[in-house]
Amino acid sequence: MKYFPIFIKLDQNRVVVSGGGETAVAKLRLLLKSSTQIEVYSDTPSQVVEDWATKGLLTLNRRALTSSDVAGATLFYAADEDPKEAARTAAIARSEGVIVNVVDNLEASDFITPAIVDRDPVTIAIGTEGAAPVLARAIKAKIEEQLPPSLGMLARIGKHFRTQAAKLPQGLAQRKFWADYYFKHGPKLLNAQPEAAEAALDGLLKQHLNNAPAAGHVSFVGAGPGDPELLTLKARNELHEADVVIYDRLVSAPILELCRREALMIAVGKEGFGRSTSQEDINALLVEHARRGAQVVRLKGGDPTVFGRLDEEIDALEPVGISWHIVPGITAASASVAAIGQSLTKRGRNQTVRYLTAHDMQGFAEHDWRSLAREGEVTAVYMGKRAARFIQGRMLMHGAHPATSISIVENTSRPDQRILSTKLGQLEADLTKAQLSGPALVFLGLAPRMAQEQLQQEIAL
Numbered sequence: 505m506k507y508f509p510i511f512i513k514l515d516q517n518r519v520v521v522s523g524g525g526e527t528a529v530a531k532l533r534l535l536l537k538s539s540t541q542i543e544v545y546s547d548t549p550s551q552v553v554e555d556w557a558t559k560g561l562l563t564l565n566r567r568a569l570t571s572s573d574v575a576g577a578t579l580f581y582a583a584d585e586d587p588k589e590a591a592r593t594a595a596i597a598r599s600e601g602v603i604v605n606v607v608d609n610l611e612a613s614d615f616i617t618p619a620i621v622d623r624d625p626v627t628i629a630i631g632t633e634g635a636a637p638v639l640a641r642a643i644k645a646k647i648e649e650q651l652p653p654s655l656g657m658l659a660r661i662g663k664h665f666r667t668q669a670a671k672l673p674q675g676l677a678q679r680k681f682w683a684d685y686y687f688k689h690g691p692k693l694l695n696a697q698p699e700a701a702e703a704a705l706d707g708l709l710k711q712h713l714n715n716a717p718a719a720g721h722v723s724f725v726g727a728g729p730g731d732p733e734l735l736t737l738k739a740r741n742e743l744h745e746a747d748v749v750i751y752d753r754l755v756s757a758p759i760l761e762l763c764r765r766e767a768l769m770i771a772v773g774k775e776g777f778g779r780s781t782s783q784e785d786i787n788a789l790l791v792e793h794a795r796r797g798a799q800v801v802r803l804k805g806g807d808p809t810v811f812g813r814l815d816e817e818i819d820a821l822e823p824v825g826i827s828w829h830i831v832p833g834i835t836a837a838s839a840s841v842a843a844i845g846q847s848l849t850k851r852g853r854n855q856t857v858r859y860l861t862a863h864d865m866q867g868f869a870e871h872d873w874r875s876l877a878r879e880g881e882v883t884a885v886y887m888g889k890r891a892a893r894f895i896q897g898r899m900l901m902h903g904a905h906p907a908t909s910i911s912i913v914e915n916t917s918r919p920d921q922r923i924l925s926t927k928l929g930q931l932e933a934d935l936t937k938a939q940l941s942g943p944a945l946v947f948l949g950l951a952p953r954m955a956q957e958q959l960q961q962e963i964a965l
Contacts, residue, residue: 523583524549720794726833754805845953
């Protein structure tokens with residue numbers, strides 16, 4: 505992000521514009537929507553600028569900008585038709601410490617003006633960092649179609665009621681009140697008389713004040729394999745409502761971006777053979793925040809019911825009376841098998857599929873390796889990179905053919921996804937050579953579809 509989007513307070517502040525032609529008029533039309541004090545400097549102002557000055561909408565100085573004219577301004581627009589004059593006036597503004605926009609000159613500007621959807625006081629700004637203004641305008645048009653003009657009035661009524669609504673406890677109670685107002689009762693008040701609208705809001709507030717305080721709750725949410733587009737709608741809603749998000753290391757940054765900005769974010773990631781938060785500490789965090797009345801999301805990579813220690817965390821909540829529910833996610837095996845274009849089960853090949861985890865080696869050796877080594881069997885091994893040599897040895901020891909197909913998918917569904925196709929006899933060597941650094945899932949008995957087709961062609965020849 506090269507440009508950081510912010511909203512600058514212009515009320516009672518000054519904005520200075522140099523230029524009075526069509527370029528300046530375009531910017532002034534936008535600035536006139538604000539409550540700022542606008543000063544224009546131009547020795548040849550257009551009739552439109554003259555008319556605005558006559559109506560008292562701006563102050564027009566019928567001369568070129570000088571060094572003392574910009575001091576104390578909040579923003580400066582160099583809207584001069586002549587590039588040399590624009591460079592001169594921009595230099596004057598910068599010498600006074602004022603941030604500058606040189607109209608139609610991205611490189612010379614300190615800030616850019618986005619496309620704006622105006623439903624005052626609801627304002628939506630769309631920016632493309634100057635790269636695609638036509639695209640920004642198209643997005644603006646789409647958003648304007650979705651937002652009724654009455655939205656601004658609804659927000660203004662709500663704004664004046666914020667002080668009264670502050671009587672509710674912060675967090676979930678206030679969010680429920682405002683959701684009730686904006687999406688249920690508020691739209692019905694738009695055509696009411698001011699007194700009736702105020703009375704209806706008072707009644708809605710009393711109703712919410714009389715509600716019993718919401719109890720804390722824990723949602724076990726599957727974050728999927730990493731691609732935010734694979735997150736379920738229900739999971740998105742949970743992230744939007746959470747007061748506290750306790751998340752694992754495998755949850756991707758784009759998914760964390762979907763959480764409420766006000767939410768408390770707590771990282772508790774476990775890393776194989778590295779530092780980690782103990783399960784006891786995670787359990788304690790869940791109990792602590794839920795007891796305080798927080799809506800807690802326990803955000804787990806993939807699906808929380810697959811190698812997610814879900815039962816241990818539920819067992820910590822139930823004895824102390826904390827409610828919970830589960831929102832499933834797409835597990836890594838599903839995303840990875842999609843990445844290689846295969847199916848986990850296939851008629852005539854295998855009717856069962858096994859999921860194993862190599863995260864905890866204790867007990868890993870006790871699996872039924874003879875069954876896993878049979879021809880046609882398919883096994884998905886989670887976090888299997890470090891155990892590759894052990895897996896290879898066990899499979900070969902129990903009769904698996906060295907040519908058994910192996911697929912390894914690293915960072916499945918993410919932009920940096922990598923797929924390694926190998927054979928059982930070469931597994932450890934090829935994995936070492938590939939130097940995979942991200943989380944990876946190992947398929948025993950499956951090759952990527954293209955590799956499988958190529959092998960079949962070679963056999964046919």
